[in-house]
Amino acid sequence: MSHTAHIRSHRKPRRSASSAAMRAGVASGVLSTLAVAGASGSAQAAEPVTQTLELPTLTADLAAQVAQSADATQQAAASYELQAERDAAAAKAAKEAKADLKEAKKKAAEAKKKAEEEARKAAAERASRDAERTTLTASADTGSSTAAESSASTGSSTATGSAAAVVSFVRAAVGAAYVSGATGPSAYDCSGLVQAAYKQVGVSLPRVSQDQSVAGTQVGLDSLQPGDILYWGGAGSAYHVGIYVGDGMFVGAQNSSTGVVEKPLSYDPPTGAVRVL
Missing domain, CATH: 3.90.1720.10 (endopeptidase domain like (from Nostoc punctiforme))
Incomplete structure (x- = not known):
C-alpha cells in the first residue's frame, strides 16, 4: 500500500452529468417562470394605468360640464318664464287701469253734462221770470x-x-x-x-x-x-x-x-x- 493511500484527496468529487443537467433545467425553468411572471405583471400593471388615470378623469370632467350646462339652461328658462309672467301681469293691469280710467271719464262727463243742463234750465227759468216781472212792473201804473x-x-x-x-x-x-x-x-x-x-x-x-x-x-x-x-x-x-x-x-x-x-x-x-x- 502506498504511504498516501490513507489520506483523503483534497479534490472535490465530480458531479454527474445528469445531476448537472437537472439543476440547469430547474434553474432555467425558474428563470423562465420569473420572466413570464414579470412580463405578465408588467402587462397587467400597464393596462390599469391607462384605464384608471385617463378615461375616468376625462369622463368625470365631461359629465360635470354637461351638468353645469343643464343647470344654466334650466335657470335661464325659469328666468325667462318668470319675466314673461311679470310682463303678462303688467300688461293686464295696464289694460284694466285704462278701462277704469275710460269709464271714470265717461261718468264724469255725463255728470258734468247733467249739471250743466240743470244749471241752464234754472237760469232760463229765472231769466224768464225776471223778464216778465220787469215788464209787468214797468207797465203797471x-x-x-x-x-x-x-x-x-x-x-x-x-x-x-x-x-x-x-x-x-x-x-x-x-x-x-x-x-x-x-x-x-x-x-x-x-x-x-x-x-x-x-x-x-x-x-x-x-x-x-x-x-x-x-x-x-x-x-x-x-x-x-x-x-x-x-x-x-x-x-x-x-x-x-x-x-x-x-x-x-x-x-x-x-x-x-x-x-x-x-x-x-x-x-x-x-x-x-x-x-x-
Missing part, C-alpha cells in the same frame, strides 16, 4: 202799486179758521228750499207751496200757477185778507203765486236763491188775488 201797498190798512189783518191754518202753514215753511216741481215738506216751488197749504185744510187746488190764479173769487189788492192767493201775471196766465199773511206781508217760494221767504208786498207787488176760503 202808480195807482196799482199804491193800492197793493195800502191793502194792509184797508183789508183784514187777522186770520181766522181755515185761513189762519193756511197762514200758519206757509209761515212754518219759511226757510225751505226752492226746487222746481217740489211740493214739500223740505222744498217747494211757488204753486207747490200754495197747493200744500190749502191741502192741509181740506181744499184741493190745481197744481200750476195759471190754474190757481182763477181757482177762487177775484178780489182787489185793496181788500186782501190773510189766506188769499196772490198771483203775478194775468189771471189764467200767471207765472207766480204766493199767500197773503196779513199786515202787508206775503209768503212765497220765490226762487232757488232765496227759497221760501216772507216779504212785504212792496218787495214784489202782485198783479191780482183770488179768495178761496
